[in-house]
Amino acid sequence: xxxxxxxxxxxxxxxxxxxxxxxxxxxxxxxxxxxxxxxxxxxxxxxxxxxxxxxxxxxxxxxxxxxxxxxxxxxxxxxxxxxxxxxxxxxxxxxxxxxxxxxxxxxxxxxxxxxxxxxxxxxxxxxxxxxxxxxxxxxxxxxxxxxxxxxxxxxxxxxxxxxxxxxxxxxxxxxxxxxxxxxxxxxxxxxxxxxxxxxxxxxxxxxxxxxxxxxxxxxxxxxxxxxxxxxxxxxxxxxxxxxxxxxxxxxxxxxxxxxxxxxxxx
Numbered sequence: 001x002x003x004x005x006x007x008x009x010x011x012x013x014x015x016x017x018x019x020x021x022x023x024x025x026x027x028x029x030x031x032x033x034x035x036x037x038x039x040x041x042x043x044x045x046x047x048x049x050x051x052x053x054x055x056x057x058x059x060x061x062x063x064x065x066x067x068x069x070x071x072x073x074x075x076x077x078x079x080x081x082x083x084x085x086x087x088x089x090x091x092x093x094x095x096x097x098x099x100x101x102x103x104x105x106x107x108x109x110x111x112x113x114x115x116x117x118x119x120x121x122x123x124x125x126x127x128x129x130x131x132x133x134x135x136x137x138x139x140x141x142x143x144x145x146x147x148x149x150x151x152x153x154x155x156x157x158x159x160x161x162x163x164x165x166x167x168x169x170x171x172x173x174x175x176x177x178x179x180x181x182x183x184x185x186x187x188x189x190x191x192x193x194x195x196x197x198x199x200x201x202x203x204x205x206x207x208x209x210x211x212x213x214x215x216x217x218x219x220x221x222x223x224x225x226x227x228x229x230x231x232x233x234x235x236x237x238x239x240x241x242x243x244x245x246x247x248x249x250x251x252x253x254x255x256x257x258x259x260x261x262x263x264x265x266x
Contacts, residue, residue: 013107020106020114024088025121038122042077042130046137049073049197063138070134071223072196074151075216077130078159079191079257081123083183085163086170090113090179093171093265109259116163129154143229151226154243158219161247164254171261190216215246 017037019174049069050062092111131152141148169170173179193207194216198210218239225236 012108014113016106016110017113017117020110021117021121024115024118036113038126039082039129039133041080041126042073043133044071045073045076046130046133050137063231066138067140067228068199068224069197070130070139071227072191072194072220073134074127074130074155074223075196075220076187076191077126078123078155079162079187079216080183081126082159082163082166083180083187084122084166085115085119085182086166086168086173086179087176088119089167089170090173090176109262112167112258112262116160116167119163120156120160124152124156127155141227145146145225147226147229151223154222154226154240155219156245158243161250163259164251168254168258168261171258171265190214194220196220215243217241218246 046069049072050065089112092115137235166179169182170179173182181261194214195211196216198211200211200217203211221232221239222236222243224232225239
């Protein structure tokens with residue numbers, strides 16, 4: 001029986017995706033460099049945006065910069081991690097992995113689901129590493145454990161939604177270099193043109209307009225509200241609603257495109 005004639009329920013398809021996700025996670029034990037990258041990435045970003053640019057812009061108020069910028073680092077670390085989804089899918093296609101999977105009695109969507117779930121674990125590790133690095137430089141969570149868990153879950157869930165777009169790009173790209181180029185062209189304006197590292201009141205009006213509608217701004221504001229509370233929690237409900245809406249948009253638009261591109265490839 002081929003996957004073309006196989007009919008499975010959504011629950012079965014999801015379980016099959018989890019099985020393939022485990023395959024992707026097992027491969028990490030042979031890639032210590034990738035595991036090290038989960039830790040080094042947030043460390044480098046904190047050094048750059050807190051100690052280099054942030055310290056100079058804040059006239060020595062490094063403690064204030066740390067509290068403001070670390071939630072942005074969490075988001076940027078997770079979003080950059082979504083690039084791995086497209087790269088890994090592209091690599092699997094080139095290595096013929098999907099040709100072998102195609103002969104198995106599994107749902108067509110299972111390899112995509114498995115890849116996204118496996119990479120989500122890597123994103124979670126990167127976010128936790130960013131929190132640990134942030135703590136070592138002075139970042140302190142001002143709320144309780146449930147809100148902290150909710151913040152980590154929120155950023156990972158949003159990154160998984162963005163991974164649908166990365167999966168689509170990885171399936172249609174001709175080479176790995178083009179995937180990285182497209183990811184850079186997308187994530188740079190999203191992260192650097194948000195309130196992750198800059199205060200909107202101090203930038204030109206046209207840039208304030210972009211920051212206000214930028215999905216990353218709503219995500220970062222949500223994390224600040226969940227992790228810091230106080231004045232940062234004002235408007236938390238609105239930011240959470242916008243973050244959830246943007247995540248649904250990414251899934252609704254790019255998940256069907258990724259599945260269709262995958263079907264064409266195999």
